[in-house]
Amino acid sequence: MLAPQGRLFGTNGVRFIPGVTGDMSFALKLAESIGTYLAEGEILVGRDGRLTGQMMLSSVTAGLMSSGRNIAEADMVPTPALQFSTKALGYRGSVMITASHNPSQYNGVKVMGPEGVEVSRLDEQKIEKIFHDGSTNKANWKDVGTARPEPSVIRTYLNGIMSRVNVRLIQERKLKVVVDPGNGAQSLAAPYLLEALGCKVITVNSIIDGSFPGRGPEPTPENLRDLVVAVRASNADLGVAYDGDGDRSIFCDEGGNLYWGDQSGSLIADYLLERNPNSTVVTPVSSSQIIEAVAKKRGAKVIWTRVGSVDVSRTIMERKALMGFEENGGGFFPLHVPTRDGGMTTAMMLEVIATRGSPLSRLMAAAFPRFFQTKTKVPIDPSRVKEIMKAIERQGDGKVEKVDGLKIWLDEKTWALIRPSGTEPIVRVFVESETKEKADSTSKKFVKAIKAA
Numbered sequence: 285m286l287a288p289q290g291r292l293f294g295t296n297g298v299r300f301i302p303g304v305t306g307d308m309s310f311a312l313k314l315a316e317s318i319g320t321y322l323a324e325g326e327i328l329v330g331r332d333g334r335l336t337g338q339m340m341l342s343s344v345t346a347g348l349m350s351s352g353r354n355i356a357e358a359d360m361v362p363t364p365a366l367q368f369s370t371k372a373l374g375y376r377g378s379v380m381i382t383a384s385h386n387p388s389q390y391n392g393v394k395v396m397g398p399e400g401v402e403v404s405r406l407d408e409q410k411i412e413k414i415f416h417d418g419s420t421n422k423a424n425w426k427d428v429g430t431a432r433p434e435p436s437v438i439r440t441y442l443n444g445i446m447s448r449v450n451v452r453l454i455q456e457r458k459l460k461v462v463v464d465p466g467n468g469a470q471s472l473a474a475p476y477l478l479e480a481l482g483c484k485v486i487t488v489n490s491i492i493d494g495s496f497p498g499r500g501p502e503p504t505p506e507n508l509r510d511l512v513v514a515v516r517a518s519n520a521d522l523g524v525a526y527d528g529d530g531d532r533s534i535f536c537d538e539g540g541n542l543y544w545g546d547q548s549g550s551l552i553a554d555y556l557l558e559r560n561p562n563s564t565v566v567t568p569v570s571s572s573q574i575i576e577a578v579a580k581k582r583g584a585k586v587i588w589t590r591v592g593s594v595d596v597s598r599t600i601m602e603r604k605a606l607m608g609f610e611e612n613g614g615g616f617f618p619l620h621v622p623t624r625d626g627g628m629t630t631a632m633m634l635e636v637i638a639t640r641g642s643p644l645s646r647l648m649a650a651a652f653p654r655f656f657q658t659k660t661k662v663p664i665d666p667s668r669v670k671e672i673m674k675a676i677e678r679q680g681d682g683k684v685e686k687v688d689g690l691k692i693w694l695d696e697k698t699w700a701l702i703r704p705s706g707t708e709p710i711v712r713v714f715v716e717s718e719t720k721e722k723a724d725s726t727s728k729k730f731v732k733a734i735k736a737a
Contacts, residue, residue: 292415293408295592295706299383299392302336308343311393314411315347316420318379318395319429321411322353325376325398328434330358330366332382332469332529335494336391340381344393348379349429351421356434360492362469362530364625365441367400371621372440377403382469382529385502385612386707388495400621401601402594438473441627445477448620449631450638455482457638462486462523462536464511466501467493470530470626477627481634488514501528503613504659505542512540522637522644526626531593532613533626535633537644544657546571547648548633549609550578554651555636556606557582563606566599568592569687570701570714571611574652590688591703593624611659611714655697656720658727661710662734669704672711675737676702676730698722700730 292298298314300306319327327348331337337360348355356375358366363380370378377397383390395403395411403411414420423429461483465471471490478485488510489498499507503525515523515536523536535548546567553565553575562583567575568591579586587603589595593616596608600622608616615629616622633644640647664672677690685691689703689712698717705712713730717723 292412296384296402296594297382297392297394299386299390299707301389302340302391304389308339311340311343312347312350313420314393314415315344315379316351316422317411317415318393319348319351319353320414320419320421321407322377326354326356328356328358328366328370328373328375328378328437330361330363330378330380330437332363332380333360333467333492333494334383334388334391334528337381337494340391344379344381345431349431350423352423352427352429354429355431357431358434358437360469360472361437362441362473362627363394364531364621364623364627365437365473367396367623368444368621368625369437369440370396370400371398372444373434373436380529384529385527385532388501401597401623404598405594442473442477442480444620445628445631446480448617448628449635451481454631454634454638458482458484459521459634459637460484460486460518461634462488462511462514462518462520463490464488464499464503464508464523464525465490465530466503466526466528467491467496467498468501468526468528468530470526473530474524474526474627474630477631481631483634486514486518486520496528503527503532503534505534505544508534508536508542511536512542516540522633524630524633527613530626531624532610533615533629534613535644537648539645541645543648544572544611544659545609545613545615546611547574547652548629549615550574551647551651552615552629552632552636553607553609554578554582555639557584560606564603566596566603566605566608566616568596568610569685569691570703571609572655572657572716573697573699574655577653578651588687592706596624597622655716655718656723658713658715658723660713660727660731661705662713662731664704664709664711664734666709668737669711672734672737673702673704676733679733694726698726700726702730702734
């Protein structure tokens with residue numbers, strides 16, 4: 285089984301279900317195409333804890349080596365650790381075997397250049413062209429690549445994070461933190477980072493298991509009950525949950541209240557902009573309008589992008605932005621590495637709490653105007669995406685923005701974003717309003733419209 289002609293890359297990397305929508309010959313040919321595109325130099329390769337990870341690692345490393353690339357195997361690591369180490373250790377590029385937050389049956393690959401950032405959309409298309417044209421480089425028996433272990437990735441990553449935050453100040457606060465890696469790859473890094481920062485650490489769902497039995501690989505308020513209960517029961521100062529490959533973080537305050545990534549991202553942005561006024565912040569169109577209030581207060585500029593960490597990372601680099609964030613929990617700090625990083629975001633949140641000397645609940649309440657958000661998804665037939673989106677656009681009242689999907693403004697404080705997923709056969713529905721009732725009713729309205737289209 286091979287992917288059909290056309291796009292292989294989605295919103296963030298190539299994802300498929302091994303044995304169902306793609307097989308290992310597909311993974312091998314994809315890796316040969318990636319190796320051909322990267323052309324020269326040593327490639328760093330890692331994986332998360334998915335059940336098909338070892339199988340995929342074998343196919344991907346074989347494909348890279350058959351194209352003549354030498355590889356260094358990091359084995360199981362968080363995605364941001366691999367990305368940071370790509371640049372810090374001087375690799376030509378890297379390949380991460382992961383499907384991020386997708387359900388456990390999925391796997392896939394992310395491709396990074398020498399700066400540790402996912403390759404651009406144009407470069408994705410170059411890889412796809414090599415794949416479809418069959419123009420992969422085939423090394424002969426004496427020119428195939430070599431493989432060696434690279435054991436220093438997590439150590440390099442943790443040292444990199446600690447070099448960017450006020451370690452002494454955080455250590456002095458002796459914060460108690462509950463960590464929920466969701467049976468994912470941050471189990472290998474986040475607890476050790478927090479211990480090094482002087483925190484008392486309590487873990488839940490911390491045993492790596494590619495079936496994600498604890499609460500699944502995607503950290504959403506609906507499935508973080510264990511984290512909330514643990515924070516309240518232990519009187520912790522903070523709770524944090526990660527996705528399957530550890531590049532996203534969702535926070536819980538001392539009272540058990542959970543915050544979407546654009547809320548926590550706006551708090552960190554306010555902290556950084558206070559020290560760097562008149563800077564630029566990058567975020568996708570799915571994020572809360574809270575950031576506009578923060579930017580206005582700090583004389584900053586907000587750049588809105590398409591949904592997807594590739595778009596945020598590339599815009600941060602192009603516009604020399606101070607930081608970026610996503611509503612799904614992604615935080616981007618270009619002085620560290622301009623990719624989303626759950627570990628770095630956690631360290632920054634600890635610095636905010638330590639510096640401002642208040643619990644997270646008080647910081648969130650004091651910093652922003654109050655908005656209410658709903659986020660849901662509707663399963664669809666992928667062949668009907670265009671038809672569904674046209675039907676929704678015809679029903680839209682008010683201003684419609686098309687940066688990514690349809691962002692429909694019902695009034696100055698209420699919007700709905702209707703956007704087909706780039707990784708799953710669903711349409712995502714994001715709504716924000718000044719009241720919970722209006723947010724809920726607006727969400728129900730658009731979910732009904734999608735189902736009826």
